Amino acid sequence: MGEEKLPAAFVSGMKELAGETLDEFLDSYNAPRTHGLRLNRLKSDGADQAVRALISMFELTPVPWCADGYYYEETMRPGRHPYHAAGLYYIQEPSAMSAVEMLNPQPGETVLDLAAAPGGKTSHIASKMTGKGLLVSNEIHPERARILAENVERMGIDNAVVTCAAPDELARRFPASFDRIMLDAPCSGEGMFRKDPGAIEEWSPALVELCAARQWDIIQEAYVMLKPGGTLAYSTCTFNKAENEEMVERMLAQYPDLELLKMERFWPHLQRGEGHFVAVVRKRGGASDELEGGVQDTRPAGKGGKRAKQAPEQAAYQAFLEWAREDLPGFVPTSGRPLLFGDELYWLPENASWTWTERQLRGLKIPRAGLHLAHLKKNRIEPAHALAMASRPEQAARSWNLSADSPEIAAFLRGETLPVDPDYRGWTLVTTDGLPVGWGKASSGQLKNHLPKGLRSLR
Numbered sequence: 001m002g003e004e005k006l007p008a009a010f011v012s013g014m015k016e017l018a019g020e021t022l023d024e025f026l027d028s029y030n031a032p033r034t035h036g037l038r039l040n041r042l043k044s045d046g047a048d049q050a051v052r053a054l055i056s057m058f059e060l061t062p063v064p065w066c067a068d069g070y071y072y073e074e075t076m077r078p079g080r081h082p083y084h085a086a087g088l089y090y091i092q093e094p095s096a097m098s099a100v101e102m103l104n105p106q107p108g109e110t111v112l113d114l115a116a117a118p119g120g121k122t123s124h125i126a127s128k129m130t131g132k133g134l135l136v137s138n139e140i141h142p143e144r145a146r147i148l149a150e151n152v153e154r155m156g157i158d159n160a161v162v163t164c165a166a167p168d169e170l171a172r173r174f175p176a177s178f179d180r181i182m183l184d185a186p187c188s189g190e191g192m193f194r195k196d197p198g199a200i201e202e203w204s205p206a207l208v209e210l211c212a213a214r215q216w217d218i219i220q221e222a223y224v225m226l227k228p229g230g231t232l233a234y235s236t237c238t239f240n241k242a243e244n245e246e247m248v249e250r251m252l253a254q255y256p257d258l259e260l261l262k263m264e265r266f267w268p269h270l271q272r273g274e275g276h277f278v279a280v281v282r283k284r285g286g287a288s289d290e291l292e293g294g295v296q297d298t299r300p301a302g303k304g305g306k307r308a309k310q311a312p313e314q315a316a317y318q319a320f321l322e323w324a325r326e327d328l329p330g331f332v333p334t335s336g337r338p339l340l341f342g343d344e345l346y347w348l349p350e351n352a353s354w355t356w357t358e359r360q361l362r363g364l365k366i367p368r369a370g371l372h373l374a375h376l377k378k379n380r381i382e383p384a385h386a387l388a389m390a391s392r393p394e395q396a397a398r399s400w401n402l403s404a405d406s407p408e409i410a411a412f413l414r415g416e417t418l419p420v421d422p423d424y425r426g427w428t429l430v431t432t433d434g435l436p437v438g439w440g441k442a443s444s445g446q447l448k449n450h451l452p453k454g455l456r457s458l459r
Contacts, residue, residue, distance in 0.1 A: 005029075005197075009205050010190065013240055021269060028269040033195045036094035036273075037078055038120075039068040041127040042156050043088045043435055046392075050433045053404070054083055063273075066097040068127065071272065082404045085413055085455075086435035087155040087389060092120040093195065095266040095273030096237065099184060100124040102262060102278050103233035107132035109179040110354050114167060114222055117144035119151030121182050126157040131334065134351045135160040136178075138170060142365075149368040156436070158390040159334050159349040162368035167221035173360045179230050183222050185215045187236035187243050191275020194268060212242045219251055223258075228285025231261065235278045239265075244277040257284045313340045320345055320374050323381035327427040330395025339369050343376040344384075385452050388429055388439045396429035400440065400447060404432045412437065415456035418447040 006029065018025040037060070044051050054060065058076045063069030071094060078084055079091055100121050105111045107130045116122045117139040126135055137152065137160050139145040145164040152160050163170070188208045189199040219234065226232050234251070236243050245263075252258055258281045266276040317338035324331045336349040337356075346369040348356060372386035393399040400420055402409040408418055409432045420428070424442035431437060438455075440447035 005200065006193065007200065007203055010203060017239060017241065018267075021267075024269040025267065028267075029194055031194075031268075032074060034094050034268075034273050035072050035074055035076075035091075036063060036097070037070055037072060037089045037091045038063075038066060038097055038124060039070070039089050039127075040087055040123060040155050041068065041130060043086065044068070045130075047088065047434060050083060050088060050404075050435060053433070054078075054081075054088065057081075063094045063097060066094070066101050069094055069097045082409050082413065082432045082437065083435065085154070085457075086432055086437050088435055090120055090123045090151070090155065092124075093237075093274050093276075095191070095271065095276035096120060096184075096235075097124065098264065098266060098276055099233050099235040099278045100128065100182065102264065102280050103180055103182055103231065105129055105133075105180050105182075108351065109133045110177065110351060111135050111180045111182070112170075112174075112178040112222075112225060113137045113182045113184075114170070114218065114225075115139065115184055115186060116162075116182075117141070117148040119148045119155075121184050122148065122160065123151060123155045123157065125182060126152075126155065126160055129159065131157075131159055132351075133159060134349050134354050136163060136174075137161070138163045138165060138167075140164065140166055142367075145365075145367045152368060153372070153386045153389055156389040156391075158347070158371040160368070161349065161366060161370050164365040164367055167218050169364075171221040171224040173364065174225050176225070176227050177354070178225050179227055181222050181226050181230070181232045182235075183218060183232060184235045185211075185218060185243075187211050187215070187238040188240070189237060190239045191237040191266075191268075191277075193275075195274050208238075208240055208242055211238075212247065215243060215247055216250065219247070220254075223251075223255055223283070226283050228257075228283050231280055231282045233278060233280045235276065237274065237276055239275050239277075244279075248279045248281070251281065255283075258282065259284060313338045313345075316340050316345045316374075316376055319376070319379075320381055323374070323383070323427075327397050328383070328387070328391065328395055328429075329397055331391070332395075334371075336370060338373075341369065345373045345376060347371040347373055382450075383427060383439055385438055385450070385455070388436050391429060391436055393429055393431050393434060393436065396427075398424055398426060398442065399429040399431055400424070400442075401431045401434060409437070410457075412440075412449060412451065413457045415449050415451055415453065417449055419445060420447040421445070 060070035116137040122137040263279040339348040372384040422445040439450040
């Protein structure tokens with residue numbers, strides 16, 4: 001690319017920021033971009049053979065700051081492998097892996113990913129939470145929220161709720177509610193110039209100012225939602241101080257109860273990655289300082305003080321449980337409750353400190369209300385694809401395993417019917433090297449493909 005293709009105002013600003021390493025920084029634009037993927041612990045734990053095959057196949061080398069992160073060379077194509085369809089890994093720029101590592105979410109916590117699409121940091125958070133706790137992943141743009149929901153499904157995440165709302169709307173619904181918040185803020189994208197030449201054409205000093213103003217608006221709402229004692233990671237993929245250090249300074253000046261825990265920059269000439277910035281702050285205080293009623297259940301009580309049951313949801317869930325006893329006997333839901341959207345049954349996750357209220361849910365756009373369990377079709381249950389992706393073969397009454405290098409798995413991912421053992425009858429979990437990729441329904445030696453049409457490949 002070279003310095004001549006970079007905006008002059010950008011280069012001028014970088015002279016002070018990069019200092020004596022400016023020439024090395026500018027030379028980095030003549031080097032190829034970095035490529036990386038991150039293992040999904042929800043799938044990789046217990047899949048040692050598949051992980052070893054993956055590392056060997058794509059000649060992966062470790063990312064120093066992320067235990068589950070690996071580099072791969074540009075000539076490799078891991079996005080086209082069946083393991084990718086199975087959610088074994090997420091393709092992610094290596095420097096971007098630093099943000100969740102620094103936030104360090106824990107199992108059992110209540111976590112918000114405030115600007116989450118397309119899902120890299122959400123899947124990283126979920127991987128660290130190991131299915132325990134509650135993750136709310138928000139994206140304000142509907143189309144991007146749909147992509148986020150698809151990635152949540154592919155990665156087999158069963159304790160995440162995908163919302164589509166402006167930050168101020170979330171703040172009104174969820175004050176002082178989250179143990180940790182990931183804010184990967186919309187930014188001017190200077191760190192992506194090597195990865196995305198289109199970002200160079202869009203960049204201008206005016207864009208930096210616009211992004212900084214937008215970031216400050218979002219930060220104020222994030223502060224409202226952070227519990228006393230909670231931590232917030234603020235990250236960007238840009239270099240300038242206005243969107244990074246100066247934004248953190250403004251945050252600390254505005255909110256004296258915030259303390260800076262750590263702050264780090266990633267440079268393309270100093271680390272093997274693109275540009276990234278991360279700052280982690282903590283809100284002082286503890287549980288006794290939390291706002292009352294932020295996540296308490298205000299649903300009307302029924303007889304004996306119990307919550308009023310919603311008959312259609314309970315009936316649908318009972319029908320699902322009857323199906324599961326036959327076809328998915330190892331199904332164990334996380335803490336939560338059933339939720340019905342028309343003919344679609346979801347399991348809405350909750351945890352010890354969070355019970356969804358009707359006030360919080362009413363009018364909130366929720367592209368994915370937790371784990372999609374089933375479609376209700378004329379009084380019968382058809383299991384959802386998301387349920388397959390969140391299951392394990394030992395939980396299913398029947399599973400049909402296909403080698404990742406076999407023509408059969410390629411055929412299944414194209415949506416084709418497969419031959420199976422004639423003894424197989426009923427819903428069958430299809431796997432590749434033990435990793436679920438979808439449902440099939442077996443009958444008379446044939447496995448009818450139930451992979452959603454939108455996920456079928458053309459290969």
